[in-house]
Amino acid sequence: MKTRKYLYPRLYSLSNLIIAWKNAKKEKTLHEDVIEFEKDIRANLLSLHNELKNKTYKPKPLITFILRDPKTRKISKSDFRDRVVHHALINVIGKIFQKIFIYDSCANQINKGTLFALERFDEFRRKATKNNTVSAFCLKADVKHYFEEINHDVLISIIKEKIADEEVIWLIKQILANVSSQSGGQTTLGMPLGNLTSQFFANVYLNELDYFVKHELKAKYYIRYVDDFVILHQSKEQLEKWRKEIDYFLNEKLRIQLHPQKSRIILLYKGIDFVGFRNYTNYRLLRKRNIKSMRRKIYLFKKRYIDFSQLFNSYQGWQAYAQWANTHKLREEIKKEIIEIIWNRINFD
Numbered sequence: 459m460k461t462r463k464y465l466y467p468r469l470y471s472l473s474n475l476i477i478a479w480k481n482a483k484k485e486k487t488l489h490e491d492v493i494e495f496e497k498d499i500r501a502n503l504l505s506l507h508n509e510l511k512n513k514t515y516k517p518k519p520l521i522t523f524i525l526r527d528p529k530t531r532k533i534s535k536s537d538f539r540d541r542v543v544h545h546a547l548i549n550v551i552g553k554i555f556q557k558i559f560i561y562d563s564c565a566n567q568i569n570k571g572t573l574f575a576l577e578r579f580d581e582f583r584r585k586a587t588k589n590n591t592v593s594a595f596c597l598k599a600d601v602k603h604y605f606e607e608i609n610h611d612v613l614i615s616i617i618k619e620k621i622a623d624e625e626v627i628w629l630i631k632q633i634l635a636n637v638s639s640q641s642g643g644q645t646t647l648g649m650p651l652g653n654l655t656s657q658f659f660a661n662v663y664l665n666e667l668d669y670f671v672k673h674e675l676k677a678k679y680y681i682r683y684v685d686d687f688v689i690l691h692q693s694k695e696q697l698e699k700w701r702k703e704i705d706y707f708l709n710e711k712l713r714i715q716l717h718p719q720k721s722r723i724i725l726l727y728k729g730i731d732f733v734g735f736r737n738y739t740n741y742r743l744l745r746k747r748n749i750k751s752m753r754r755k756i757y758l759f760k761k762r763y764i765d766f767s768q769l770f771n772s773y774q775g776w777q778a779y780a781q782w783a784n785t786h787k788l789r790e791e792i793k794k795e796i797i798e799i800i801w802n803r804i805n806f807d
Contacts, residue, residue: 466625469550470510475503478545491538517636534650544654560668565684566657572733575683582679586690596730597689597697599721601714604685609713610634610646670707675700683733697723742783752776760799
């Protein structure tokens with residue numbers, strides 16, 4: 459298999475670091491660590507250049523916080539200078555791997571977000587049911603504790619199949635090792651939620667699963683969104699056989715496993731939870747927790763725990779997302795609630 463050498467000088471070049479800095483700061487120009495880095499942008503970029511060139515670079519400790527929106531997640535944020543390095547790395551190796559990703563690997567790729575996944579699901583549903591004339595089933599599955607269980611050694615071995623430059627591998631190991639320094643010990647498991655590199659490596663890791671499902675099992679109607687995937691087929695027995703084979707493959711090859719409670723075979727007409735929506739034959743609904751999350755933002759605004767700009771940003775994102783489902787009445791209700799709160803403040807404050 460063809461591998462790439464002599465990538466590292468391109469990675470630490472000042473031209474690449476400048477592009478990486480500009481990408482890393484998009485929509486974050488008012489963040490404190492961005493402002494601090496840009497106080498002496500020339501010196502900071504030169505420092506990164508020299509540290510990477512001399513291989514003295516070491517990431518700063520991750521900043522970890524808990525996010526409850528809509529479910530509880532532990533997010534680990536890298537310092538801005540490290541996020542510049544992440545972008546510099548992906549600038550160089552990203553396209554090498556993107557060329558080998560299957561068409562229906564959806565997350566964290568240009569023009570392949572939630573809407574793409576939903577449209578492909580609808581297309582596959584029509585094909586599997588022959589335009590709703592026959593019954594079909596869906597294997598709906600995800601990987602148990604995926605980001606926590608990714609094995610660094612397995613990941614590095616997968617990356618080495620395409621990247622022969624040992625200095626690039628050294629940098630990747632530095633980034634992965636930051637999980638160990640955060641936990642206060644030595645670990646070869648897990649990647650932090652919130653890093654660009656984590657999102658990218660997550661796709662690289664499960665690209666192995668994609669190839670197994672498409673080329674070994676020869677499943678036609680398969681879509682993966684990070685660690686959440688679906689396979690559609692007319693035979694429940696075939697899907698059950700594939701489920702067992704996939705679980706065995708994940709255990710043996712990638713040292714991860716399917717989530718036992720979240721990996722089920724369901725009749726398509728009963729509705730399938732996928733990428734935040736409940737997908738039925740002729741319509742689509744938002745999941746309840748998504749609606750609860752928006753209503754909670756309104757409650758926080760009403761109680762003055764958040765300001766209007768925070769609510770507005772949340773509402774804009776939620777509305778853009780919600781419009782992909784049959785939610786016209788719901789969206790009108792949410793808008794009315796917000797206007798009513800603002801109107802009361804104008805009249806009674």
